[in-house]
Amino acid sequence: MSEYLLILVSTILVNNFVLVQFLGLCPFMGVSNKLETAMGMSLATTFVLTLSSVCSYLAFEYLLQPLGLEYLQTITFILVIAVVVQFTEMVVRKTSPMLYRVLGIFLPLITTNCAVLGVALLNIKKQNGFVESILYGFGAAIGFSLVLVLFSAMRERIAFSDVPKAFQGSAIGMITAGLMSLAFMGFTGLVNI
Amino acid sequence: MSVIVTAILALLGLATIFGALLGFAAIRFRVEGNPIVDEIDSLLPQTQCGQCGHPGCRPYAESIAAGGDINKCPPGGEATIQALAELLDVEATPLDSEHGEEIPTQVAVIREDECIGCTKCIQACPIDAILGSAKHMHTVIASECTGCDLCVEPCPVDCIDMVPVDQGLSGWHWHAPKDQNIIATDKLGLVAGMVVEEGNLS
Numbered sequence: 001m002s003e004y005l006l007i008l009v010s011t012i013l014v015n016n017f018v019l020v021q022f023l024g025l026c027p028f029m030g031v032s033n034k035l036e037t038a039m040g041m042s043l044a045t046t047f048v049l050t051l052s053s054v055c056s057y058l059a060f061e062y063l064l065q066p067l068g069l070e071y072l073q074t075i076t077f078i079l080v081i082a083v084v085v086q087f088t089e090m091v092v093r094k095t096s097p098m099l100y101r102v103l104g105i106f107l108p109l110i111t112t113n114c115a116v117l118g119v120a121l122l123n124i125k126k127q128n129g130f131v132e133s134i135l136y137g138f139g140a141a142i143g144f145s146l147v148l149v150l151f152s153a154m155r156e157r158i159a160f161s162d163v164p165k166a167f168q169g170s171a172i173g174m175i176t177a178g179l180m181s182l183a184f185m186g187f188t189g190l191v192n193i
Numbered sequence: 194m195s196v197i198v199t200a201i202l203a204l205l206g207l208a209t210i211f212g213a214l215l216g217f218a219a220i221r222f223r224v225e226g227n228p229i230v231d232e233i234d235s236l237l238p239q240t241q242c243g244q245c246g247h248p249g250c251r252p253y254a255e256s257i258a259a260g261g262d263i264n265k266c267p268p269g270g271e272a273t274i275q276a277l278a279e280l281l282d283v284e285a286t287p288l289d290s291e292h293g294e295e296i297p298t299q300v301a302v303i304r305e306d307e308c309i310g311c312t313k314c315i316q317a318c319p320i321d322a323i324l325g326s327a328k329h330m331h332t333v334i335a336s337e338c339t340g341c342d343l344c345v346e347p348c349p350v351d352c353i354d355m356v357p358v359d360q361g362l363s364g365w366h367w368h369a370p371k372d373q374n375i376i377a378t379d380k381l382g383l384v385a386g387m388v389v390e391e392g393n394l395s
Contacts, residue, residue: 072203
């Protein structure tokens with residue numbers, strides 16, 4: 001049980017995908033202007049990351065490994081992720097129009113989020129089992145959501161503050177992200193996994 | 194060689210299964226709006242005037258789709274009733290005068306020097322076609338105005354006129370010639386003097 005908890009703490013804080021491993025930076029900079037869109041993106045990413053880490057694990061375990069085709073993992077995972085996202089979008093659109101309104105525009109965007117592919121590949125590299133894969137994906141998504149929401153809240157405040165002209169806009173965003181990354185370095189050594 | 198074939202077959206199989214899954218999902222989870230409501234809505238004039246008793250054209254389209262009367266739209270007039278009757282295969286009935294008379298398409302025009310900037314017409318406009326702010330002159334965006342005349346009533350200084358507009362290509366017609374110019378050519382000489390004289394007058 002404690003090792004599952006360690007996986008979560010490790011992926012959320014210590015090896016945070018955005019601020020420590022620098023994966024999924026485009027949505028991190030792109031949709032963090034508003035807290036509301038950041039939350040929508042976080043929800044959608046949590047959903048997709050968890051689901052796709054399971055699916056890619058299954059595809060690797062039951063298709064690629066028995067056939068000895070481990071070297072095809074990248075292209076297979078891209079295929080799996082794209083299909084899972086597309087299928088999810090269709091189902092959500094049919095079954096829950098309200099949820100679709102919140103997540104709808106973000107779902108296709110996540111297909112190309114490198115954190116999603118990164119989680120799938122790292123799961124294989126770390127030889128995680130089924131449950132570990134789910135937790136690893138879920139933890140990565142929670143970590144992503146955490147920093148995305150924190151970062152967008154900060155950017156909303158920065159938007160109203162008196163920023164020097166040379167630093168306005170994306171520049172101050174980059175600097176803030178860098179400082180956040182430094183802050184997250186403080187978690188290094190908290191868990192060793 | 195067999196390794197390559199296995200790889201290709203594995204990917205092909207995976208892609209085929211996924212393609213089939215997505216194809217199935219596209220049919221199984223198709224989102225159905227009510228296509229008949231869309232079609233009826235596209236025939237209505239989109240004035241959003243509310244003269245039919247519904248809060249806009251789409252609610253009226255929904256009520257028609259549910260079996261309501263098709264003769265409640267004065268801005269659309271007989272042409273809309275005919276089109277609806279054809280689409281729904283029902284009897285075309287004359288316009289219900291309870292909801293108003295058919296009038297040619299109009300746009301609202303604000304007499305700008307009389308406008309006091311009270312914003313009452315802006316609040317009344319169902320399609321946000323009036324531009325302006327408090328204590329500043331307002332004006333109507335003519336290309337957006339649907340001629341619903343909902344802004345005329347609230348205006349405290351009565352500075353909004355409803356002006357008929359040209360109907361575009363479908364309603365365009367030659368201007369009727371002036372009476373005095375219709376002269377049989379063989380009589381041209383006889384009345385030439387009179388024409389010139391009247392021409393000068395007009």
